[in-house]
Structures are given as structure tokens and as C-alpha cells.
Amino acid sequence: MASSDDVTGKSPDPPSKPLLFPYIDEFHHHHSPPPSESDPSSSSHYPTTITYNYSPRPIKDLTFLLLFLLFVISTFAFGIFASINRNPNPPSSVSAFSYDIRTDSCVKTENRVLFFNLFLSDSGYILKNLILTVVVTLILSIPISLFVVFSLKHYAKQLVYASLPFVVLVPVCLDVYWFVACTVNDTCSERFALVYRILVLVFVLLVVGVMVWIIVVNWSRVELTVKIIRVSADALSNNLGLFGVLPVMSLGLVIYFAPIVLFLVFARLNGEFVPRGKRGKVFCEWEQDGWVPAYYALAILTMLWSAAAMVEAQVYVISGTIAQWYFSKDDSRVKRSIRSSLRNAFGPSSGTICFSGLLIAIVRIVRGAVDTAANEDASGMVNVVLRCCVNALLSAFEFLNKFTINFAAITGEAYCASARLTYELLRRNLLSVVVVEVVSTRLLAAIVFVISAIYAIVVCVILKAATDLGVDSYFVAAVSFVVVLVILGFLVHVLDNVIDTVYICYAIDRDKGEVCKADVHEIYVHLPISRNHNPAYLNARTPLLV
Template identity: 65%
Template sequence: MDDPNNKGNSSSSYDSSSLSQPFLSKPPIITYPPIEEHDSQQDSESNQQYLHISYNHSPRSFKDIPFLILFLLFLLSTFAFGIFSIFHRNTNFTTLSSYTFDSNTTSCINPSFSSTSYPYFLSSSSPFTKDLTWTLVITFFLSLPMCYILLLSLKHYTKHLVYASLPFFILIPIFLNVYWFVACTVKPSCSDAFPLVYRILVLGFVFLVIGVIVWILVLNWHRVELTVSIIGVASDALSWNMGLFGVLPCLTIGLVVYYVPIVVFLVFAKYNGKVVPRKLHGNEYGCVWKEDSWVPAYFALAILTMLWSASAMLEAQVYVISGTIARWYFSKDYETPTKSIRTSLRNAFGPSSGTICLSGLLIFVVRVVRSVVDNARQEDAPGLVNIVLRCCVNAFLSAVDFLNKFTINFAAITGEAYCSSSRMTYELLRRNLLSAVFVETISSRLLVGIVFVLSAVYTIVACVILKATTNLGADSYFVAATAWVLLIIVLGFLVHVLDIVIDTIYVCYAIDRDRGEVCKQDVHEVYVHLPINRSLRQSNITRTLGV
């Protein structure tokens, strides 16, 4: 890691006497000198603007209103046409199979109601269904205290938990790889369907992947201690705002409830049409259902609205987490601010709702375009023009990701519009020699690894219990795998929240550093060790020398 106390750096982040301290040991009280004024009046005015960046406690004004209006138009149109589809439906759709073609009138006539037979899928009283249901219910209820215990462990015993989990990153994949190979070799049905040569190839490929994981860990071993401290700080900040674990799932449930009428509208939209004759082959005619011309357009509108709403809800969750953590960060004496979550919710679905809609729209468009580009790459479309277009699109998508990295976090802190937040965040990080695209990516990977280890251990125990207490046989593997997926989703939610907390604290630390203040001493003691952006440092030195 580069030493941030370089003598040529005029924006030194902490006093050079801290160099005598061990790595990540608690240094003396960190104070930051005020930002040095540049000679030009324009830079001085810009500095004054950024020196006032802090959490906006005052009432906020509405931002990005045009995008809020556009989203509401999509929403109102979806519901309006959906209600119209219910009242305009044609009940003949349910009796389509009873229509016959009348050659005399050249039309479909004489509908008659017939009993509808429902396919038998799976009996709810079967042993498999009961065991699967009980396993998922028990897993879900156990996952909640597991999340709480994991958060407290990350807060108080981060180093112990991380270093204890690291060996299992390698041992569990090795165990599973050897286990399936031996089990498939012993079982005749599996060995006959999967020849030995292919089993050896898969075994070797998995070991190659494990080797890559080992290489990544060795390559980044010097950053593990810093990562441990970052995870500990984020866990501590999240533990002061435990109410987020009640609000965020409610937002997800609210999105599902919001989807229910739209799905109902899509079902009834299929009922809008009429039964018409169609020539099948030769002189034979049949009766088919012909949808009204507006139905496909409504499907496109409703699906776009649902996808945009999902992206906006994800951004709203980021906004609520960021606003809550930022308000706690800028509070005094580690006091948990009252009504911080309520304030963040009010800002997210009030003054900043247009900003969230714009951010959600951009993320949705980026994902759609990236999916199209990936599909085009898989099709291996020839031609130099296609290659150039793909390069241009990838460059554009990377630029959007670059600008969008901390935009919502900053908007939640300051209440600025989307474009202003994007520009001001980049300038804030650039002025303080901090990277706009890197916080500490190893922290996310370590958290995912810890979740993988915990869920894998739980799955192995669940599989052993199922084999010992039930008669599922080979189906016990499927039931255990389903429980593993559920546990991964629940614990992955905790990792997702911690990632957003890490980004938010990073922006708050940059604001502190820009103002020469220290709101949370232990945060500065950790984040001060993040690597400095070399390109920004060189540009600032060049600018200072007047080159």
C-alpha cells in the first residue's frame, strides 16, 4: 500500500509521526489540515462549495422531478389500462376449446361450457413435500438468529471469524469435489451415465478453480488485515442501526404486494380479444384466440414498469441505508439519532424520489444493454463494425458504472440531484486523492466467502440429519440444496447491506477529510490506510507545481 504521508503530497491525510506506529494500530488523534487554496479564484470558489458538504438535516427540495413524473405516467398508464382490461375482458377465452368452426357462417359458433380438468402436480401430503416444507421453514427461522449472531461476531470478533473461515474457503470445495467424485464412482447408475474420463476432467477443473482461489488469497494477503478492520467498522455502524433489518424486508414485501395487481392485469389482458377462425391445413379450419392489437403493447408497458420499479426499489434501499448510516456518522458522541430511518424513508419517497427514479432507470438501461451486448458476443457476430460497436458500448457502460458508484450514497447524505451528486462525488474524491471506483473489494469477497462457509456447513449437517431421520434417499440432496439456497439468500442480504454501509462510510470519511474534521475517530483510524489514487496524486502534484 502506498504511504499516504508522502512529503510531496500537500493533502497529507495524517501526521507523519504516525509512521512509527504499527500497521493498523491506533494512532494519535487524527486531524486534517484545511484544504489548501489554489491561486485561481475559480478554484477558491469551488473549494468553498465543497467545504460545506455534510449531512443535510434541513428540509430538502424536490429534485429530478421530470423523471418522477415520467415514472408516475408509466405507473398510472399500467394501472389504467389494467383496470380497463378487467372490465373489457371477453369470457369466451375460458371456453375456447368448445368452439367449432361453422362452414355455413364461416365463423366459430356454439360455445359450450366443459369441465376444466386441472393437472395433478404434486400431492401436498407426500413425504417429500412435507420434508421439504419443514426443512425450508426451519431454515428460515434459524437464518434470522444466524444473521444477528454473524453481525455481532463481525463487530466484536472480526479478525477471529475471518481467519477461522479462510481455511474453509479451500477445504469445503475440496471435500465436496472429492465427495461427488467418489459417490458417483461407487454408484453404478451415476458411473454408467457419467464416464470416468469426464469425471476426471470435471474433478481436475474444480481443483483448477480452487487453485485460482488460493492464488487470489495469497496475492491479496497483505490486504486482509485492512479488510478485517473495514468489515469491523461497517458491522459496528450497522449494529447501531438495527432497525434497518426491519425496514428493508418491508420494502421488499411492499414491492411484491405492488406487483400483485400488475400481474393480475397481465392475466386479464390475455382475456381481451375474440375467437376467430383460422385455416390450419388443406381445407380444415379451426378456432383460435386473437388478442386485441393493444394487448402486446400493454404487456411491454407493464413489464417495463415492473423492471423499472424493481431497479428503483433497489436504489431506494441504498438511499435509506446510506441516509441512516450518514446521519449516525455525523452525530455526536456515538448517539443514535432519533427517527433516522423514518427521515431517510421520507426523503427517499419524497424530495429524492425523482433522483431514485432516474438512478433506477439508468441501472435498468445499463443492465438491458449489457445483456444485449453479451448475447451478441455469444452469437459471435462477425465484422469489424460489430466489434467497434461492442467496444463503444462497453466503454459507455463502464463510464455509467463509474459515475453511478457513489451517487445515491451522496444524494442520501446531501439531498442533491442525481447529476449534481455524481459530479460532486467525483470531485470530492478527486480532491482528497481517493479512488472513485475502489473502496476495498476484498471485503465483499471475504464476506461472501464467510456466508458460503456457514451455509455449506449448515447444508452438510442438514443433509446428514435428513438421511438419518427420513426415507428421502437421493431426494435428501435436493432438499438440502434448497435449504442452502434459502440460507444463502438470507445471509446474502446481510452482505449486501454491509457493502452499502462500507460505501457510505467511505463517502462520509471523504467529507470529513475534505473539511478537516473527524466525526468518528475509529473510522478514520481504519480508512486512512486505504491506498491513495496514484493518478490523482500525480495530477495534483503537477497542478501544484504549475506545470
């Protein structure tokens, strides 16, 4: 167990001092009181105070940082070697080589120059409008994102309630449109008999009906989730600098990937043309160097680990910044909070981030391997066993990893210590390790989908009126829809991490018997303590579907 000096930079209180203060607050009469002093979990080896660690932090998980740097350095070193050692004749030029019996080797017999003609008539006009639309969309994505954040902060309830009908209407309209269009079209009606078309129509309507039923049954949870979204949007609006830092971090990852991708291309050119005999004839064939597949594996693993580590670094920066806002007094704006979070993320806690990224990368590789095996012709029992093992692994990892990086960003602890301390913190305060509102993600996804669809419709109308694209305007509008959806999806990812961070900060407040943000306590106190727990105030109104 890490000492309290590591967590807060302060000396621990005497062992005789109670660890858990009785949390008596007007907001918490719905929950049972925290464990008593006699509880074994409240022994003196737990830190007496947990808060944001502003003091200089020691380096944690250095082994994994060194291992990550070893992967990166090896990838770039062998990539530079592959670039220098590459064959100037690519494998595609094998037809230009023939077997020379005098030297018993393959020699180049002719020089071929390939000419590529680009026909940019109609396609050039489409491409021009597509690029212009994407550029305008990227520029407009900034005010659109700010509009979403401030709308969720001040009008979250109205925005959610306005979006929910579209979640139902859009699939219903598409279903009815497909049924009518297929009935009118002779080719479609021949391929799909009337019975099958009716079955598809009814099936989609039944799915929509189930969605409506879930929304109605969980209406009280929707109201709670709206409040959680509003609080997270308020926290994010007080730290708008994240909108500049997080995209820059993603752009930095792309720039970092660029030379690795180039190295992979050059590595493919490491080899030579060798003679091969077949049916009495000798011809030339490209033979790749034996080390190239190993380098491909190394480079791909490095990219996967780097991508996962960058995602964890973004979560770390979000959590560190939001935590400083949460623990600030009198709602005062914290200066240089993002800068200090970046310094900690790429400094003392870089090993922790690399460790977390490695675990996530391993889980994704295992899950991808099992999904691939499931699609192959393997025995049914093997597929079931593999899926059970992977599901157990994923569940155990999610149980361990949930809130770990958030806690590490707040305290500066190592990965394993953060996982253990987070679990104990939530357990002592009768809070769940895995239960935070998942409805918020679905509601935010619904809002993002509706806004992206409205934007695409507006783009399509403008293109129809101002250009001669015709049917191609639908394609350009679809691309703009995807661009807005991806950008706002990133915003949802940020808001989800803000919700998790505020949840951990609320747990720290509850553990200390303090209230740093009263409005947060008013809302988060009503979260269920387990998947099978229904808060009393919700049971009195309508049952929950969990």
C-alpha cells in the same frame, strides 16, 4: 453547480476563506496532503462545508418522478381495462369453438369442464416437510443474521480466518468426491474416460491453487478488509432497525408487483376467436388484440424500473441512516434516523431515486440484449464491437453512479449534482472514485457460503434422523441452503452499502479537516487512491495484487 444552501442549508463562507483545510492527522501521514489553495479545483464555487443535511430538503429531479408516475398510472389504467375487457373464454378453449357458416364467425359448441386431480401421497409428505423446513429457516434467519453482524463486529478476524479454509476445502472435496464416484460408477466411467476425469480433477485443483495464491499474495489486504468489515458491522449494529425496514420495503415491492402480474395475465385474454381458412377448410383460431404486446412492453418496463428504483431507495435509506450515525457526536444514538431517511427517500429525493433507477434499468436492458445477441449466430466482429460498446457504457455508468446515491442521501442534492460533487470531493482529497475494497464482498460471500453450508448439513442430519424422507432429505436441505444463502446475501448487500457510505463520510471529514469517527479514519486512510497504487505500509510487508 448547486449552491451550498442546497447541500447543507447554511450560507457559504466568504470566498477568501480557504476551501480545503490542511488535513494534518496522525492517521494520514501515509498519504500526500490535500491540494493547496492555489489548485483550480479548490475555487470558491465548490461548497465550503458538506455534511448531513438535516434541514428540510427541496424536491429534486421532479421530471423523472412525474415520468415514473406516468408509467405506473398507465400500467394500472390499461391493466384495469384489460381485466374488464377480457374474453371469458381463454385461448386454450379453442377446441370448443367451431366455424358457423350462417354468421361467418366462430361459435362455442360445447362446454368442457376440466378436472384436475392432485395426487398428494408421497409428494404431499415431501411438500409438508419442505414447507416446515422453509418456515423454520425463515424464523431462524433473524438470529442467524444478528449472529453474523455481531460476530463481524467483535470477531471479524476470527470469522474470516475460520471461513477461508472452507473456501478451499469445499471445492477440493467435491472434486475428489466426483472423481471417485465417477470412477466407481460404470455409466459415468464409460461416458468420461480416465484421461478426461484426470484433466477435470487437475483443472479444479489448479483453480483452487490459484485461489490460495491470491489469498496469500493479498494477505495484507485481507487484514485491511477485515478491519473495514468490522467497522461496517459496528455501524450496522448501531442501526438494527434497518433489518426491519429493508425487508418491509422488499415486501412492499412484491405486493406492488402482484396486481401488475395479474394485469398481464388478464391482458393475454384480450382477443377473440376468428375463422381461418387453410387447404379448403375453415377452422377457428385465437387472435389477440393488437394493443396487448404494447401493454406487455409497458408493464415489463415499469416493473424493471420499479425494481431498480426500490434497490436505489434501499441504498438511499441505508446511506442516510449510516451518515447520521457517523456524524453524530460522542457515539450518541440518533433518534428517528431511519424515519427521516425514509421521508427523504419517498419525498424530496424520490425523483433522484427514480432517475438513478431508470439509468440502472436501461443498463441492464442493454446488457441483456447484448448477451442475447452474443448467443446467437452473429458475426464475430459484430459480437466484439457490441461487447466493447456495452463494456464502455457500463464502465462510464459505474464511474458516474458510484457513490452518487450515497451522496444524495447525505446532502439531498439532485442526481447529476451529486455525481459531480462526489467526484470532485474525492478528487480534491486524493481519493478514488471507483476504488473501495472489493475484497470485502468476496470475504463476506465466503463467510455466507460457509454458514449456509453448515446450516444445510445440520438440516440434512436432522431430517435423516427424524423423518422418512430418505434421499429427498438432500433436496429439502438444498432448499434450506438456498434460503439462508439468499437472506445472508441480502445482509452482504447491506454491509457493502454501509462500507460505501462510511467511505463518503470519511471523505467529507477529510475535506473539512475533522474526525467524527477516529476508528474509521485509522482504517480508511490505508485504502489505495487508485487501482495501481499500493499503500506504503502494505508495500513494506507484502505486494498487492490489484
